[in-house]
Amino acid sequence: MRTALIALTDELRRLKTAGVKSVAVSDESVAALRRVVAGCKASRPAAAAAPVVTPAKSSVPPAPVVALKPVASPAGKPMSPPPPVVLPPGGKQVRWDALLELVRNDPTCRAHVRPGKLVVLGVGNLEAKIMFVGEAPGADEEVKGEPFVGPAGQLLTRMIGAMGLKREDVYIGNIMNWRPEMPTPPGAQQIGNRPPTEEEMRYCLPYLRAQIEIVAPALLVALGSTAAQGLLGFGTFKALGEIRGRWREFAGKPLMVTYHPSYILRNQSNRSKRMIWEDLLKVMERAGLPVSDKQRAFFLDR
Numbered sequence: 001m002r003t004a005l006i007a008l009t010d011e012l013r014r015l016k017t018a019g020v021k022s023v024a025v026s027d028e029s030v031a032a033l034r035r036v037v038a039g040c041k042a043s044r045p046a047a048a049a050a051p052v053v054t055p056a057k058s059s060v061p062p063a064p065v066v067a068l069k070p071v072a073s074p075a076g077k078p079m080s081p082p083p084p085v086v087l088p089p090g091g092k093q094v095r096w097d098a099l100l101e102l103v104r105n106d107p108t109c110r111a112h113v114r115p116g117k118l119v120v121l122g123v124g125n126l127e128a129k130i131m132f133v134g135e136a137p138g139a140d141e142e143v144k145g146e147p148f149v150g151p152a153g154q155l156l157t158r159m160i161g162a163m164g165l166k167r168e169d170v171y172i173g174n175i176m177n178w179r180p181e182m183p184t185p186p187g188a189q190q191i192g193n194r195p196p197t198e199e200e201m202r203y204c205l206p207y208l209r210a211q212i213e214i215v216a217p218a219l220l221v222a223l224g225s226t227a228a229q230g231l232l233g234f235g236t237f238k239a240l241g242e243i244r245g246r247w248r249e250f251a252g253k254p255l256m257v258t259y260h261p262s263y264i265l266r267n268q269s270n271r272s273k274r275m276i277w278e279d280l281l282k283v284m285e286r287a288g289l290p291v292s293d294k295q296r297a298f299f300l301d302r
């Protein structure tokens, strides 16, 4: 429940920073939230009056509470033009290692990463048929230097398992190579995430393109609307529902757009799970993976 609450709070912050001024919440949802909050208060020791929000199972130490303001996007400062990515000749591993060096030493990436945190490149099998593309590293990812290792990543790993694969069988990348910054006092941990700006994504895109070129997957899966916008272009669609579940193309590869795993963390109904699952069934079919009757029927009891 705590994870779901954190995911909900994150989503509300994301919407706020995206300019959304109000959200409609049903009376039943408000009542359910009140019950949850009352339950949390009842189970919290009296001394722990200040709510310190730390992601569940996070490897990030508890942080001082920081008042969240709408994001001052670093886009305030003009960003340098996207980096040219020139890789040495050689096999996939040689080129990927060179790319990792380039990204880690990119002055713009480094300038956006808080002290002690890491620039993040994709991870996985360089022979993968399927490449997942997410949005940006979060708190856990910038500590580990690996995409999708926090709660959403753990769910993604389970989704990959439901497809009959292991995390090591696929490649997982992000459009962004750093965690988009929020205003945070020096020495404090950043709380919450914001979606990257168009400019930030445009900056990092050559690194994603280079990963696609190196891995040469049979197909791509964009997770969530920010990743889809980064790949397909801002303004291509209004709501993810318009484009999910249908094949598109990016960098000459078939691209399936589906919901971000964090959507399921916020929305645990079988109906939501089935929507993503139907998209993933299409991915499995197109990648030539076997699909059992049992897999076809996952989450049908909606």
Ligand code: URA
Pocket (backbone or CB within 6 Å): 134, 135, 136, 137, 138, 141, 146, 147, 148, 149, 150, 152, 153, 174
């Ligand atoms: N969400 C993303 O889009 N990417 C990550 O790496 C983690 C969470």
